[in-house]
Amino acid sequence: VTCGYTGIVSLENKDSMIRTVVLHSTMRVIPMLDQLRKGLQLYDLPKIMKTHQDLCLPLFVPGEDDEVDAAFLLERSRPVFSEVGSAKHQKEVNIINFLQDYLQEIEDSGIKDVTPEGLTVGRIMQWMTGQRHKPVLPSENKDFVIYMKFNHDCDTQHTVCFPTVSACSRTVTFPSAHLKTYTEFKNILTLAICHEQTFDRV
Ligand SMILES: [Zn+2]
Structure with a gap:
């Protein structure tokens, strides 16, 4: 409900309830990522990230x-x-x-x-x-x-x-x-x- 779901809580509505929750969570993360990206721009990092994706990937994603x-x-x-x-x-x-x-x-x-x-x-x-x-x-x-x-x-x-x-x-x-x-x-x-x-x- 805090995520903005207004329908009836029931098993048949499970899918649309889940969709609301997922959407809500994603929407919350996007502004954060956007802010992060703006912060990184101060160092021109996004440009470097585009040209050297392989080098920058391990900085953000845990890998092998x-x-x-x-x-x-x-x-x-x-x-x-x-x-x-x-x-x-x-x-x-x-x-x-x-x-x-x-x-x-x-x-x-x-x-x-x-x-x-x-x-x-x-x-x-x-x-x-x-x-x-x-x-x-x-x-x-x-x-x-x-x-x-x-x-x-x-x-x-x-x-x-x-x-x-x-x-x-x-x-x-x-x-x-x-x-x-x-x-x-x-x-x-x-x-x-x-x-x-x-x-x-x-
Ligand atoms: Zn034993």
Whole structure:
């Protein structure tokens, strides 16, 4: 209604209601873009943008260059370790090392980083955080970290647990009891990432 739709709210009118909302949103953005364009004219930027579209495109649209690599993901990892010297700490360090190997293996695995499962570092990043690209805004980029927690509370009554992800708080929780070797780690993570839709997300 705030968008200017005056018809009857009903399922049959859904299309025209949506059209009103879309139109309203677009109309609001156009003056902003226009203002932006005028501002850019001060620097003759629109002229440059016309003649060098390829150079200017990445300034406005996130592209392939923003796809994350293993180095970026690891650099932004913030493992929440237990006390140094404890048995838990050792398990946690092992898991982070597995993660490092895993990401490196995926990145090195041939054509366009695609493994037999179709995994890429970008896909893993998406699984962990809900986004595949590096944050575009510098302020956002600065604060972009992924928390890694460890769950040591598994009993041995079951055979498998999967890591859980909370995309909102960008936290991954690894079940340490099930990730004792690299092979275990790789299998469980690959399964979790490839079947993310079927697992509950926290
Ligand atoms: Zn378990």
